[in-house]
Amino acid sequence: MENQRNMILAIVLSALVLFGWQFLGDRFFPPAKPPVTKIEGGQEKVLPQPGADPAADAPKAIRARATVLRETPRVAIDTPKLAGSINLKGARIDDLVLKAYRETVAKNAPPIRLLSPLGSPEAYYAGFGWTGDGVDAPGPNTVWTANGGKLTPETPVTLSWTNTRGQRFETVIAVDRDYMFTITQKLVNGGAGAVAARPYGLISKDGVSKDPSSWTLHTGPIGVFNDAANYDLSFKKLDEAGQPGIRFASTGGWLGFGDKYWLTALVPDSKASVDAGFLSTAPQVYQAVESGRALVIAPGKAASVSQRFFAGAKEVALLDRYENEQGVPLFSRAIDWGWFRVLEKPIFWVLDQVFKLVGNFGVAIIILTFLVRGLMFPIAQKQFRSMAGMRRVQPKMKELQERLKDDKPRLQQELLKLYQEEKVNPLAGCLPILVQIPVFYALYKVLMVTIEMRHQPFVLWIRDLSAPDPLHILNLFGLLDFTPPAFLGIGVLALLLGVSMWLQFKLNPQPMDDAQKQVFALMPWIMMFIMAPFAAGLLIYWVTSNFLTIAQQAWLYRQHPVEPVPAAATTIVAKKK
Incomplete structure (x- = not known):
C-alpha cells in the first residue's frame, strides 16, 4: 500500500510539472520558432515561414504589391545588403528587401521583405517632411523630382519640390553599406515672409508584429528616450491610447518598431530636443513619429536638419558599431537581451x-x-x-x-x-x-x-x-x-x-x-x-x-x-x- 501511495504521489507531481509547464512555459520561456523543415516519407521538405515576411502578400490584399509599385515614379535602391526603391509620390522609403536573409532555408527562397507601399497588404514605410505656419509643405500626394535614378552608398539622391509661394524643399537621402539611411531636409524660403517650420519623420506600420511579444522577448514599439530603453510599450497600449498616442520629450534617442530579427528606427540628432511618440491612427495601423524644434526661416534664408533611418537586420556587431562609433544611444538595446545581458553577450x-x-x-x-x-x-x-x-x-x-x-x-x-x-x-x-x-x-x-x-x-x-x-x-x-x-x-x-x-x-x-x-x-x-x-x-x-x-x-x-x-x-x- 505504501509503495502504491508513493507511486501515485510521484505520478501526480510529475503531471503537475509536465502540464503546469504548458501554461507557464509560453509566458516565461517561449519555445523556439516553428520548425523550418518537415520529414515526410523519409524526405525533407522546407516549410513556409509566414513570420519571416512582415509585409507578405495575403488574400486580404488591397492590390498586389507589384501593381502598387508600378503606379508611382520611383528611384531604385541598390546596396550590398538592400534592394528596393523610393516612392517619389510622398518621398517615402516604402519598398525594401534584405538581400542577405531568406524567408526559408530553401536555396531558392525569396529575400526577406521589410517595407511595402501604402495600398499593398500590410503596408510598412517611412516618410519625412515639414509642418508649420506660413509654409505650404509637401504632402503624401506630392510628386518630387529626383536628381538621379539610383540610390547607392556612393551616390546619394536629392529629391526636390517647390511650391507656388517660392518655398523650396530638398531632401537628400544617403545610405551606407549596411542598413542606415541619412536624411537631410532643407527648406529654402524664397517667399516674401518668414516661416516657422518643424521637421518630422515617421514610420507607419499596418498590423502587429508576426513575432509575439513575451516576458522574455519584446517585439513591437520600442525606443530609447533620455538614455533609457523602453520595453514597456506594446501594440495593445497604442490601441488603448488611440489618436493622442504615447508621447516622450527627449534629447536624442531613437524610436521605431522591432520584430525578433528586424528593426525600423528613426534616429534624430543625438543632441537635438525632440518630441517623439507612438500612436494608432486606425484599427491595427500604428505610427512612430518624431519632430524637432520649430525653425524660423527669414525670406531668402534656408535651414536644414539631418536625421537617420535604420531599416534592416538586428545584427549584434552592427548595432554595437552604430552605438559605439556613430553615437546612436543604446542602439544595442534594440535586441532584448534581458536581465542576463552581461552573460549573454x-x-x-x-x-x-x-x-x-x-x-x-x-x-x-x-x-x-x-x-x-x-x-x-x-x-x-x-x-x-x-x-x-x-x-x-x-x-x-x-x-x-x-x-x-x-x-x-x-x-x-x-x-x-x-x-x-x-x-x-x-x-x-x-x-x-x-x-x-x-x-x-x-x-x-x-x-x-x-x-x-x-x-x-x-x-x-x-x-x-x-x-x-x-x-x-x-x-x-x-x-x-x-x-x-x-x-x-x-x-x-x-x-x-x-x-x-x-x-x-x-x-x-x-x-x-x-x-x-x-x-x-x-x-x-x-x-x-x-x-x-x-x-x-x-x-x-x-x-x-x-x-x-x-x-x-x-x-x-x-x-x-x-x-x-x-x-x-x-x-x-x-x-x-
Missing part, C-alpha cells in the same frame, strides 16, 4: 568567434559546452566527491531509515550527525546545477534573439539550430504520413536528452524517500517532453553537457570507489527485514 561573442574558426554553429555550441564544463571543473570535482561520499554512506543511511522509520525527528538528527561524521554534504550536488542555470538561460536567449543563429545548420536533418528538431520519433522519423502536435513532437535530440538524464540519475546517489525516487525516475522523460519544442541548439548544449557529466562522474567514481557495507550494518538491516 560574452556567450554570443565566444560562439561567434568559434564559429568563425570552425564554420558550423552546432560545432561551436559543442565547443562552448566543453569550455563551460572546463571552467566549472573544480566545482564539479567537489560535487562528485561529495556524491561519491553520499554513495559510500548510503548503506548507513538506509540502516538509520529502517531503524528510525517511526521517529522522523530522531531520524533527521541522526542523518545530520552522519553527514558531519562522514564529511559529506547532500546539497553539494546542487551547486554545479545552480551555476549552470544562468549559462543555460543565457544560451537560450542567444539562440532566441540573435539573427546570427537564424537558419544556421548543424548536420544531417538539422537545418536551423534556432528551430526545434524536425525529426520526430512518433511518426517513425517521417515515414508515417502525419505530423505529431508540438506537445508530442519528440525529436532525436529530445530522446538523447532523456536518455542522458536517466543515465545521470542512475549514477547519482539514490534518494532515501520512495516518492522522491519515483519522481527522479520519471523526471528525465518529463524533461524530454518539456524540452522537445525548444531550439535544437539548446538541446545540443544540454545533451553534450550531460554526456560530459556522465564521463566525469564515471571517472571520479573509479577514483573514489564505494566502500563495502560494514557487516554490522548489513546484519542490522537483515534483522529489521
Whole structure:
C-alpha cells in the first residue's frame, strides 16, 4: 500500500510539472520558432515561414504589391545588403528587401521583405517632411523630382519640390553599406515672409508584429528616450491610447518598431530636443513619429536638419558599431537581451568567434559546452566527491531509515550527525546545477534573439539550430504520413536528452524517500517532453553537457570507489527485514 501511495504521489507531481509547464512555459520561456523543415516519407521538405515576411502578400490584399509599385515614379535602391526603391509620390522609403536573409532555408527562397507601399497588404514605410505656419509643405500626394535614378552608398539622391509661394524643399537621402539611411531636409524660403517650420519623420506600420511579444522577448514599439530603453510599450497600449498616442520629450534617442530579427528606427540628432511618440491612427495601423524644434526661416534664408533611418537586420556587431562609433544611444538595446545581458553577450561573442574558426554553429555550441564544463571543473570535482561520499554512506543511511522509520525527528538528527561524521554534504550536488542555470538561460536567449543563429545548420536533418528538431520519433522519423502536435513532437535530440538524464540519475546517489525516487525516475522523460519544442541548439548544449557529466562522474567514481557495507550494518538491516 505504501509503495502504491508513493507511486501515485510521484505520478501526480510529475503531471503537475509536465502540464503546469504548458501554461507557464509560453509566458516565461517561449519555445523556439516553428520548425523550418518537415520529414515526410523519409524526405525533407522546407516549410513556409509566414513570420519571416512582415509585409507578405495575403488574400486580404488591397492590390498586389507589384501593381502598387508600378503606379508611382520611383528611384531604385541598390546596396550590398538592400534592394528596393523610393516612392517619389510622398518621398517615402516604402519598398525594401534584405538581400542577405531568406524567408526559408530553401536555396531558392525569396529575400526577406521589410517595407511595402501604402495600398499593398500590410503596408510598412517611412516618410519625412515639414509642418508649420506660413509654409505650404509637401504632402503624401506630392510628386518630387529626383536628381538621379539610383540610390547607392556612393551616390546619394536629392529629391526636390517647390511650391507656388517660392518655398523650396530638398531632401537628400544617403545610405551606407549596411542598413542606415541619412536624411537631410532643407527648406529654402524664397517667399516674401518668414516661416516657422518643424521637421518630422515617421514610420507607419499596418498590423502587429508576426513575432509575439513575451516576458522574455519584446517585439513591437520600442525606443530609447533620455538614455533609457523602453520595453514597456506594446501594440495593445497604442490601441488603448488611440489618436493622442504615447508621447516622450527627449534629447536624442531613437524610436521605431522591432520584430525578433528586424528593426525600423528613426534616429534624430543625438543632441537635438525632440518630441517623439507612438500612436494608432486606425484599427491595427500604428505610427512612430518624431519632430524637432520649430525653425524660423527669414525670406531668402534656408535651414536644414539631418536625421537617420535604420531599416534592416538586428545584427549584434552592427548595432554595437552604430552605438559605439556613430553615437546612436543604446542602439544595442534594440535586441532584448534581458536581465542576463552581461552573460549573454560574452556567450554570443565566444560562439561567434568559434564559429568563425570552425564554420558550423552546432560545432561551436559543442565547443562552448566543453569550455563551460572546463571552467566549472573544480566545482564539479567537489560535487562528485561529495556524491561519491553520499554513495559510500548510503548503506548507513538506509540502516538509520529502517531503524528510525517511526521517529522522523530522531531520524533527521541522526542523518545530520552522519553527514558531519562522514564529511559529506547532500546539497553539494546542487551547486554545479545552480551555476549552470544562468549559462543555460543565457544560451537560450542567444539562440532566441540573435539573427546570427537564424537558419544556421548543424548536420544531417538539422537545418536551423534556432528551430526545434524536425525529426520526430512518433511518426517513425517521417515515414508515417502525419505530423505529431508540438506537445508530442519528440525529436532525436529530445530522446538523447532523456536518455542522458536517466543515465545521470542512475549514477547519482539514490534518494532515501520512495516518492522522491519515483519522481527522479520519471523526471528525465518529463524533461524530454518539456524540452522537445525548444531550439535544437539548446538541446545540443544540454545533451553534450550531460554526456560530459556522465564521463566525469564515471571517472571520479573509479577514483573514489564505494566502500563495502560494514557487516554490522548489513546484519542490522537483515534483522529489521
